[in-house]
Amino acid sequence: MRLPETIRLVLAAAIAYLLIAAGVPAIGALLHPGTWPVVPSHLLKICLFFIVVVVLLYGSSDEKRWRRVRSELHFFFGAPEIRVPRLAFIGAVCLLGAYIAYDAVRPGFEMPPELRSIHPAPPTAFSINGKTYDLLTLKNPLRADKSAFSANVRAGGEIFFKNCFFCHGDKLDGKGPFHDAFFPLPADFRDVGTIAQLQESYLFWRIAAGGPGLPKEGAPWISAMPAWHRFLSEKEMWQLILFLYDFTGHEPRAQER
Ligand code: HEC
Numbered sequence: 001m002r003l004p005e006t007i008r009l010v011l012a013a014a015i016a017y018l019l020i021a022a023g024v025p026a027i028g029a030l031l032h033p034g035t036w037p038v039v040p041s042h043l044l045k046i047c048l049f050f051i052v053v054v055v056l057l058y059g060s061s062d063e064k065r066w067r068r069v070r071s072e073l074h075f076f077f078g079a080p081e082i083r084v085p086r087l088a089f090i091g092a093v094c095l096l097g098a099y100i101a102y103d104a105v106r107p108g109f110e111m112p113p114e115l116r117s118i119h120p121a122p123p124t125a126f127s128i129n130g131k132t133y134d135l136l137t138l139k140n141p142l143r144a145d146k147s148a149f150s151a152n153v154r155a156g157g158e159i160f161f162k163n164c165f166f167c168h169g170d171k172l173d174g175k176g177p178f179h180d181a182f183f184p185l186p187a188d189f190r191d192v193g194t195i196a197q198l199q200e201s202y203l204f205w206r207i208a209a210g211g212p213g214l215p216k217e218g219a220p221w222i223s224a225m226p227a228w229h230r231f232l233s234e235k236e237m238w239q240l241i242l243f244l245y246d247f248t249g250h251e252p253r254a255q256e257r
Pocket residue numbers: 118119159160163164165166167168182183184185186187193194195203206207210211214223224225226228240
């Protein structure tokens with residue numbers, strides 16, 4: 001029995017593809033026993049493209065063959081007697097497409113190839129609510145007011161427990177009730193790797209601008225840290241910063257000259 005022309009063409013394409021996808025690694029395995037080299041997927045896609053082009057050229061190069069392909073396709077897509085297998089085939093193709101799309105956008109848990117910079121370089125200046133801050137000279141204005149220090153720390157603590165502890169934790173250790181819903185994890189302020197090595201102006205920028213304000217080095221993960229300038233006043237953010245240092249016992253890093 002002679003297979004329909006269209007099936008022969010599809011089979012030819014599949015065999016050519018398999019020859020490259022499995023044949024090339026097999027040659028590698030012969031040359032270096034014990035290994036199985038991988039053909040890069042973008043190379044396979046390019047090969048697949050050329051295979052399809054060649055098969056289409058071959059199928060249409062001969063008038064008689066092309067007519068057979070066309071009548072087979074007309075039969076497959078038009079004949080009422082094969083309605084059920086046709087619908088099943090089209091359904092299967094749609095499901096396969098849906099799976100491929102799902103697989104491509106499904107979030108993975110593998111480490112991304114690029115490293116994320118936890119403390120990306122801040123901009124030299126940034127603006128919020130129409131006001132521009134120069135990060136090189138910006139200082140916590142509340143530090144100077146010694147008499148109001150404890151009241152400011154207290155106010156900062158209240159703001160923290162109303163807004164931040166859900167993620168950063170009531171011990172400021174980054175283990176709030178929602179912390180494990182996020183990746184990257186909320187910062188652990190007790191760890192010497194976070195606020196202890198940062199300037200207050202840096203914290204001000206990070207709190208005000210949040211995850212959305214991170215520069216590209218802060219990618220590829222998207223930080224869930226909210227942009228607090230939309231919810232808190234400037235004074236509240238400085239009070240928070242006093243509280244973070246006071247509670248953890250860390251000293252802010254001094255301004256460099
Ligand atoms: C929805 C969870 C969430 C809330 C609420 C939240 N944060 Fe964050 N925060 C994060 C995450 C996640 C990170 C780590 C990723 C990053 O650096 O953006 C972070 C990072 C930070 C950093 C940067 C620390 C560093 O080492 O660079 C500071 C400062 C900070 N948060 C302060 C606050 C303050 C203050 C509040 C409350 C006003 C707050 N956060 C509320 C999720 C949160």
